[in-house]
Amino acid sequence: MSNTSRRTRSLGALVSVAALALVAACGSSGSSGNANPGSQGFTPPDIPMQKSLGAKEGQVNILAWPGYAEDGSNDPKVDWVTPFEKQTGCKANVKYFGTSDEAVNLMKTGDYDVVSASGDASLRLVASGDVAPVNTSLIKDYSQIEPFLKDRAWNSVNGQMYGVPHGWGANLLMYRTDDVQPAPTSWGAVFTGASQYKGKVTAYDSPIYIADAALYLMRIQHSLGIKNPYALDQKQLDAAVSLLKEQRQNISEYWSDYLKEVQAFKTGDSVIGTTWEVIKQVAAGEKVPVKAILPKEGSTGWSDTWMISSKAQHPNCAYAWMSYITEPKPQAEVAQYFGEAPANGQACKITGAAFCKAYHVTDKSFADKIWYWTTPISQCLDGRTATQCTDYGDWTQAWTEIKG
Amino acid sequence: MLWLGVAYLAALGALFVTSLWAQNDFTGEIERVWTFDNFRQLWDFPVYRTIAFRTIGIAALVTAIDALLAFPIALYMAKVASPRVRRLMVIAVLMPLWASYLVKAYAWRGMFSEGGLIDWLGSPFGLHSPGYGLAATTITLAYLWLPYMILPIFAGLERVPDSLFEASGDLGAGSFTTIRRVVLPMAFPAVVAGSIFTFSLSLGDYIAVTIVGGAGQLIGTVVYANVGSANNLPFAAAFATVPVVVMLIYLAAVRRTGALENL
Structure with a gap:
């Protein structure tokens, strides 16, 4: 009898130890949640911005939408990661995610340095303190980014940019x-x-x-x-x-x-x-008789932003990536592969004017008809x-x- | 024994503990305050009750269909077929289990699709594929879990001595009466064992319903959506305790019938 009760008690102890371990493991990320944007307005936690660039760390962990960081393994012709590695000496470890919510989950682990966040993820990442403000003066071609994409509700808070615009498109x-x-x-x-x-x-x-x-x-x-x-x-x-x-x-x-x-x-x-445009392309490629239009009411859409983790272990390589991926050439390659408008209008010189016209790259009035995904x-x-x-x-x- | 405890009980304990936490809707951070809000939410919103009952209903229906299909097959395998045919049938029943679950579910997706196999077979009779939805989910699940029902019943029937059939026949019972009054009561524990498999597997399934279920939701898909997209782990944990409770009730009910002791 005493034997049984001892076993039960040790089992109970085991369960509580496991539960405690779980609490401890998750507890480290919960400290920054002093801001409660739900009811009190929206004050992001105070996270320092990087002032200058230091020595590169040799690698960078990238979290991206599928198709945003191709290294030639899906299609040997589609590769803008290898040139980045050669140019900067930062080895890129890429992980793809399927939904904005998955991106938010993965960023909480602190294992990733940069993320391509859509507007329905970006503000949540800012509010939870998972991403840091971005020093845009450290981004080489930031001046070439279309002005109508800067300082918007989904990528900045109180006039401070929290990322670099990457590209956009309409549903x-x-x-x-x-x-x-x-x-x-x-x-x-x-x-x-x-x-x-x-x-x-x-x-x-x-x-x-x-x-x-x-x-x-x-x-x-x-x-x-x-x-x-x-x-x-x-x-x-x-x-x-x-x-x-x-x-x-x-x-x-x-x-x-x-x-x-x-x-x-x-x-x-x-x-x-x-x-999405890319889906129509795939369907049309399979000879399905489909058309895709932007209805007269306008549409919802996405505008993606490269953001840097507040817990980045390779911040200098992360800046190198954000700087590289917004240069005209990689921008042109991503945009053509994924089927969206690049944020850097200079990419049009590489893609050709027809592509940029089709995606309304510099067309502010078209972009204004789109209501970009934003977290309510x-x-x-x-x-x-x-x-x-x-x-x-x-x-x-x-x-x-x-x-x- | 210790490992079993760690793997199963600690996981269940963690599930239950998580279900008592809250989540910040906006940042998705888990807030470690003790609250019954998740369970209250489950109770207050009728949609969750509908989903829970729908899931239980489908699991029960799948179990009933499987039991009806499996019994004659198992009876034939155990008592009628020659040893050679029996061996071939056991292999045939086991074979689908070697193929990936996903492959089978996607195969059914193809069959239920517009102009798919079911449409094609039914068109001479003016019948149409039910399309993606709960009917398709039920059929797919019944197909997927059928071996888990056939095998226990087969094993149970094999243990029924042939002499009982002869005795029943000698006492003047027809074959139908023999099945009803002799075989069924003896096979009942085996049917119950099979039903535990089919019922619990259907209760927790979320893959088949995302593939052939159309817009329908079951407990599994709601849990999946809350873990994967809404990132609301506490609520997912709370909803996930529902099948656990249902299974406990089911097992308790089964134990009362004494079926478990005869296994």
Whole structure:
């Protein structure tokens, strides 16, 4: 009997030791969370900015969207990492991530020096103290970056840049030309008009997709008073949610894996829905009769920023990377491979004018029609101070309810 | 024994501890304050209840389908087939387990797709593929877990002495009556053992439903979304305790029937 109870007790002790170890292991990253942007506005933790460059450390750990740091292993012709290594003597260790939330998770480990963050990740990284301000005077070609990408809400706080703009693009409306007639011109085709393609509509599987519905409501339902699709109060969020719940009846499936979307369009299980330029290219390459348009309401989109970790172990090589990847030549290579507009307009001299026209690289008015992914916070991003907006947590919750 | 304790109980303990923490919605930092908010949220939002019941319903349906399909197959294997045929059938049942789970799930995705195999087979009869959704998920899961039901029933039936069949026949029972009154009660513990596999595997599955489930959500996908995209580990842990509790209740219920002792 005493034997049994001793065993039980040692087992209990074991469990609590394991739990404690877990607490200790995670505890190190939690110290910077004194700012609470949810309710008190948004004050980033005080993290020093690098003043000057020192000796390079010999390597750099890069966290990037797929296609942003190619070293020739996917396609021998696509390689801008090897020249970087030769030029700087920094060995590049690249890790790709699939979603913004995954990027935020991985940055918390402190194992990565730089990250290509979209707007729905960047502010969260700033607020949690996982990234440091960037000294733009240490970036060689910063002056060539298009001015309309600098000092924006998703890459700077209080006038301080937290990264170097990399490239941007719009979420488009893709449809099969043989099944969808007449050709759509409005997002209405996947919202109010979606029942026409019942069971064949697709949408992006992320809470951030709520902004697409909000953008549509902003144009057609003025009484709601939406000024910015990322700044929704409870009433506006409810309206977007009910629109998406209506859409849900007609959804075949949501996508987050881009190859799955290509396949669904190929078989005809999806005939209309939101997409990225690179997906359209892949689908068209597989002889699927698809077209992708920027609907008249404008669109949501991404604008990516290279950010440096506050815990970077190789800060000088990290700066060398941020400096290199925003030079015209690598910019041109990334943009052409991934299918987006490069942040450095000088890249157009290498890609040729036709490419830059297709992606509206220096076209500010086109860029202004895009509402870039931004993390919704309770402090309204459209400047309203009297109301509280819904934050990303509310959106995540709402997204689960929409999917049902 | 010690390792078993560390690997299983510590993991479950960590799961439960995590479920009592909170998360900062914006930065995604885990806040180590003790709270029941995650469980309250599970209870307060009807959508989670719907998802939980849907998952349990699908797991039960998969189990029932598998039991119905597996019983005749196992009976044939154990009592009717010649030793040679029996060996071939055991191999045939085991073979799908050698192939990757993902390959099988994607194969079903191809079959359910527009113009896929099911559409093609059904079109002469005016039938259509159900498309991606809960029906497709149920069928795929039933296919995936079928061997886990066949094998225990087969092993259980093999132990039923042939003489009982003869005795039953001598006492005037037809073959149907023999199965109902002699074989089924003796095979019941084996069916229960199989059902534990199929039920618990279906309860936790999230891969098949992302591949063929269309827009549908189960407990597994919600947990996955909360770990992977929402980065809300505490809430994921809270929801993940639901299948654990369901399984505990199920096992307790099974124990009451005495099925576990006869294994």
